[in-house]
Amino acid sequence: MLAKYFGSGRSGAFDWYFQRVSGVGLLVTLFLHFFVLHYATEGPLTYAKVMARLSSPAWKAIDITFLVFAIYHAMNGFKLIIDDYVHGTGLRAILIGALWVLAIAFLGLGLLTIVSL
């Protein structure tokens, strides 16, 4: 019951609202991602084709938005599941802490990949 210690500041309203916002955002960015990769790009995916697209700043911006939405939505979803099934404060803190580590690690890996190309 982490919520108990944070008053209304930890009511979950932010999580609830932004799960919807990021979800709708993901529908848009995912559709774009899917369409570009499977319909607008011909033939098998090669290194050269991916690099040609990813070297443009506009695509970097779109992919960063996509990455942030996806990581946020996935991690918030996992947190929601932990909240539902894990009731002990200690275990919950450990699991949510691990989730933060995972989220930051994969956000970092993803950002590094997008920015460095």
Place this chain on the structure above:
Amino acid sequence: MKVFQAKVRYKLHPGYIAWILHRATGIMLGLYLFLHIWVIHHLGQGEAAFNEVMAVVQSPFFHLMEIGLLGTVVYHGINGLRVVFIDYGNLAKREIMQKAVYAVFAVSALLIIVGAIPMARLALGL
């Protein structure tokens, strides 16, 4: 700490099935996201490293798994939209709610079948 005990058995209402599927597909998509970021990060290590990892994930086994990915993504996305319309639209209304669930199932099934045909051909080399 007071924890409410769950009822022994839930009724398998369509909305409940939709919720279970949403949760199950959500977990799978979260795991896929990690895999995807890890695979794509090989781009930064040059063409050889990227081709090596792509050769693994473009095997028939992974092409078949991708049909499952299409299914989870399509269902999770469309059902997610239904959830948003429960909160901000009128899909929570008693007489509409079940119909909306069935509509989500029908539309997802249609899109998955249409998408799975070319994917299955690719996976099986037809």
